[in-house]
Amino acid sequence: MFDLRKLFGLDIGSKNTAKERLRLVLIHDRATVSQQTIEAMKRDLIEVISHYLEIDTDELEFKMESQDEKVALVANIPIIDGKKGIKGA
Amino acid sequence: MSGKSIVITSGKGGVGKTTTTANLGAALALEGNSVVLLDADIGLRNLDVVMGLENRIVYDLINVVEEVCTFRKALIKDKRIEGLYLMPAAQTKDKDAVKPEQMKKLIEDIKAEFDYVLIDCPAGIEQGFLNAISGADEAVIVVTPEISSVRDADRVVGLLDKKGNIPLSNMHMLVNRIRMDMVRKKEMLDVPDIEELLQIDVLGVVPDDESVIVSTNKGEPIVLSNKNSVAQAYRDAAGRLLGREIPFDDKHQNGFVGAVLRFFGLAE
Numbered sequence: 363m364f365d366l367r368k369l370f371g372l373d374i375g376s377k378n379t380a381k382e383r384l385r386l387v388l389i390h391d392r393a394t395v396s397q398q399t400i401e402a403m404k405r406d407l408i409e410v411i412s413h414y415l416e417i418d419t420d421e422l423e424f425k426m427e428s429q430d431e432k433v434a435l436v437a438n439i440p441i442i443d444g445k446k447g448i449k450g451a
Numbered sequence: 452m453s454g455k456s457i458v459i460t461s462g463k464g465g466v467g468k469t470t471t472t473a474n475l476g477a478a479l480a481l482e483g484n485s486v487v488l489l490d491a492d493i494g495l496r497n498l499d500v501v502m503g504l505e506n507r508i509v510y511d512l513i514n515v516v517e518e519v520c521t522f523r524k525a526l527i528k529d530k531r532i533e534g535l536y537l538m539p540a541a542q543t544k545d546k547d548a549v550k551p552e553q554m555k556k557l558i559e560d561i562k563a564e565f566d567y568v569l570i571d572c573p574a575g576i577e578q579g580f581l582n583a584i585s586g587a588d589e590a591v592i593v594v595t596p597e598i599s600s601v602r603d604a605d606r607v608v609g610l611l612d613k614k615g616n617i618p619l620s621n622m623h624m625l626v627n628r629i630r631m632d633m634v635r636k637k638e639m640l641d642v643p644d645i646e647e648l649l650q651i652d653v654l655g656v657v658p659d660d661e662s663v664i665v666s667t668n669k670g671e672p673i674v675l676s677n678k679n680s681v682a683q684a685y686r687d688a689a690g691r692l693l694g695r696e697i698p699f700d701d702k703h704q705n706g707f708v709g710a711v712l713r714f715f716g717l718a719e
């Protein structure tokens with residue numbers, strides 16, 4: 363069969379999946395901080411932030427991401443009751 | 452004279468380190484350099500059989516570091532290619548039979564008399580790997596276009612830098628067993644993808660080809676055959692190591708141009 367999409371190289375094969383998966387795996391492998399360090403940091407951050415905000419510790423998310431060739435630690439910290447506002451303010 | 456020592460490594464096993472050591476070394480010797488192929492895969496030696504020199508072993512690397520004989524005495528001269536020598540590994544010892552300092556000293560001694568020492572590294576990142584990289588000035592990282600191989604190669608890049616004191620600028624990668632038919636269908640990682648992920652320069656790209664098995668069966672380096680794509684790829688890689696600008700084969704064009712060329716039988 364004469365496949366136009368193939369001819370123009372537009373189809374997305376499994377190599378793109380491989381590349382994307384590799385990109386993320388390498389970020390984790392290269393990160394000099396160990397999983398233990400991340401766990402410890404997570405606990406400390408929760409403690410500090412809890413002084414000011416009521417947060418949902420079950421829904422917390424910490425991950426390494428690549429952004430413009432740099433690695434960033436991205437934290438998603440849901441606040442339980444926004445109306446309460448900032449504690450102690 | 453002080454030659455250059457280059458370790459051929461990969462992390463992952465079975466990706467073509469021994470094949471690359473044999474053929475890159477043979478290609479360098481064919482260019483008029485004196486070359487020692489040093490088998491650092493102690494306990495699992497194979498470079499001797501790939502080179503077809505297994506029947507000529509008298510002494511091995513362990514005999515040399517234990518000062519049973521001089522390194523000169525342990526070298527096996529390849530009668531087919533002027534200037535090419537093999538230093539066999541011991542088969543009955545294990546990886547702890549040699550220490551990094553001993554390896555370093557041995558390689559320094561060889562470098563004083565030869566242009567190149569190519570070190571065939573064992574798979575893995577344990578003691579055998581640490582021994583093999585301890586005396587290396589440069590590294591060639593063999594990688595196949597698969598997730599596990601690229602990932603292991605990245606680990607090795609980090610370790611060469613930290614434990615081997617080999618700067619990134621002295622690391623090269625050799626992409627082995629590429630299948631252009633799969634690359635065209637976008638079902639295999641291509642060289643630029645791997646280059647982008649690992650961020651080291653490409654020394655060579657070797658196709659997946661059954662002639663590698665045939666030449667191993669015979670115990671003959673493949674670079675001795677003229678019209679063969681694997682042989683050409685290794686000769687080109689050797690040329691680049693020698694500092695020559697050699698363009699990468701662009702017969703395998705992707706996309707529209709490639710498709711048109713292929714249609715008219717002008718490319719594969």
Ligand SMILES: Nc1ncnc2c1ncn2[C@@H]1O[C@H](COP(=O)(O)OP(=O)(O)OP(=O)(O)O)[C@@H](O)[C@H]1O
Binds near residue numbers: 465573658663
């Ligand atoms: N370009 C190629 N095309 C086809 N087969 C290949 C190619 N390169 C290597 N091989 C085959 O792959 C197998 C492994 O090669 P080789 O022994 O060189 O790998 P290695 O990295 O030294 O392995 P180990 O980690 O066990 O030392 C061999 O059977 C070899 O013939």
Ligand SMILES: [Mg+2]
Binds near residue numbers: 468469470492571573
């Ligand atoms: Mg090997």
